[in-house]
Amino acid sequence: MTENPFGRMAHEQERRSGNRKSLQCSNILHALTVWKDGSGFDDLVSSLLDSVEETGAPKGECRREEDKERDPNIKQCLRKVRDGHFTAAVKVLCSSGVAPLGDSTLKALIDKHPVVPPPSSPSNPLAQPTLVVDGECVLKCIRSFPKGTSCGRDGMRAQHLLDAVGGEGSVTSSGLLASITEVVNLWLGGSCPKVLAEFVASAPLTPLLKPDKGIRPIAVGGIWRRLVSKVAMKKVGKEMTQYLGDYQFGVGVPNGAEAVIHSANRFLNSFHADGSLALLTVDFSNAFNMVDRTTFLHEVHQRCPSIYRWVQFLYAQPARLYVGNECIEATTGKLIHGGD
Incomplete structure (x- = not known):
């Protein structure tokens, strides 16, 4: 039986989405714990600044640069797959794309x-x-x-x-x-x-x-x-x-x-x-x-x-x-x- 690539991609996206949501909730709870009644404001700001790399670029900046270079049709296709719209994903791959703004x-x-x-x-x-x-x-x-x-x-x-x-x-x-x-x-x-x-x-x-x-x-x-x-x-x-x-x-x-x-x-x-x-x-x-x-x-x-x-x-x-x-x-x- 041939494996459905879109199904595999959707499952992977759902897994990542679940992990991302869990991490977001964890980070929010941590931030609230540090914040307390406002007395932890300085500590919270310091922890956020510590997440920035020495180069000045936030973590994940390289990933965002890669996303910018990725074909917009592929990015849109992945979004459609993540939402379960497999027919739309195929249409996106076959489309002529978006006209450049000018x-x-x-x-x-x-x-x-x-x-x-x-x-x-x-x-x-x-x-x-x-x-x-x-x-x-x-x-x-x-x-x-x-x-x-x-x-x-x-x-x-x-x-x-x-x-x-x-x-x-x-x-x-x-x-x-x-x-x-x-x-x-x-x-x-x-x-x-x-x-x-x-x-x-x-x-x-x-x-x-x-x-x-x-x-x-x-x-x-x-x-x-x-x-x-x-x-x-x-x-x-x-x-x-x-x-x-x-x-x-x-x-x-x-x-x-x-x-x-x-x-x-x-x-x-x-x-x-x-x-x-x-x-x-x-x-x-x-x-x-x-x-x-x-x-x-x-x-x-x-x-x-x-x-x-x-x-x-x-x-x-x-x-x-x-x-x-x-x-x-x-x-x-x-x-x-x-x-x-």
């Missing part, structure tokens, strides 16, 4: 996010009251995030929330979950100050290289934004699936896009011998970034009025997209948030 990359990203005037919002009243959810719904959405879900610019991960409302934090989980639910309903109700919208809707951009050397920007939004959006879609998803009917296979249809591709391939293969059939595929250039937000807001106002306040909060004003130390204002389109 003037040309920044220009390409700016060109993909054209600046337009603010969208106009509908003036007529909402046909339904704003969506209000309970803690059970919020908890299910927190648990629905895949393991290893990436964080936004603030560093908050779904796993942080999951750990806080379960496991060792379960003693205070009911109160915390109630507070999280209140915040979610505050956002759904449009009660959050609009001045914060550009930050809540912000995301760092990762410029991936296409096979043709073009740029594919991937935005990884904050967990709070993604959590509220998950809650909203959970409540209106079935309704939208019925409305869209058989005209699409993306919303509310698990593996719908994959089913379309496989069905088309099987159909074409049946006519492959005589060459009597051809298939034309259309790829819209920069499609999601060219979505008109005025139309988008009006459609949500009409078809999904219960979540309109949240959608308006995100898309009625520009959002900040961070590229290194630069910031691009997104005034068009519907951002695709990666990391899930």
Whole structure:
């Protein structure tokens, strides 16, 4: 039986992670013991300074230099393996990588996010009251995030929330979950100050290289934004699936896009011998970034009025997209948030 290399790597990573956590806990307890009531401050600082080598470089500096030189695809692959995402690990190894940050990359990203005037919002009243959810719904959405879900610019991960409302934090989980639910309903109700919208809707951009050397920007939004959006879609998803009917296979249809591709391939293969059939595929250039937000807001106002306040909060004003130390204002389109 052939040994699974990814399984061996994952086991090794788990073992190292367990050892690392044990060492961290031990170091924290030691630091608290030295600190005492504050009288051991000098001793604690001295012990930390003693951990620095005579060259001035902290221990492990050489290892970090090696990590910098390592292929970023390999580093990302190892992270995916550590999280148990073996399919994603293979995709990472086969990808073209990330475009180097520079003037040309920044220009390409700016060109993909054209600046337009603010969208106009509908003036007529909402046909339904704003969506209000309970803690059970919020908890299910927190648990629905895949393991290893990436964080936004603030560093908050779904796993942080999951750990806080379960496991060792379960003693205070009911109160915390109630507070999280209140915040979610505050956002759904449009009660959050609009001045914060550009930050809540912000995301760092990762410029991936296409096979043709073009740029594919991937935005990884904050967990709070993604959590509220998950809650909203959970409540209106079935309704939208019925409305869209058989005209699409993306919303509310698990593996719908994959089913379309496989069905088309099987159909074409049946006519492959005589060459009597051809298939034309259309790829819209920069499609999601060219979505008109005025139309988008009006459609949500009409078809999904219960979540309109949240959608308006995100898309009625520009959002900040961070590229290194630069910031691009997104005034068009519907951002695709990666990391899930």
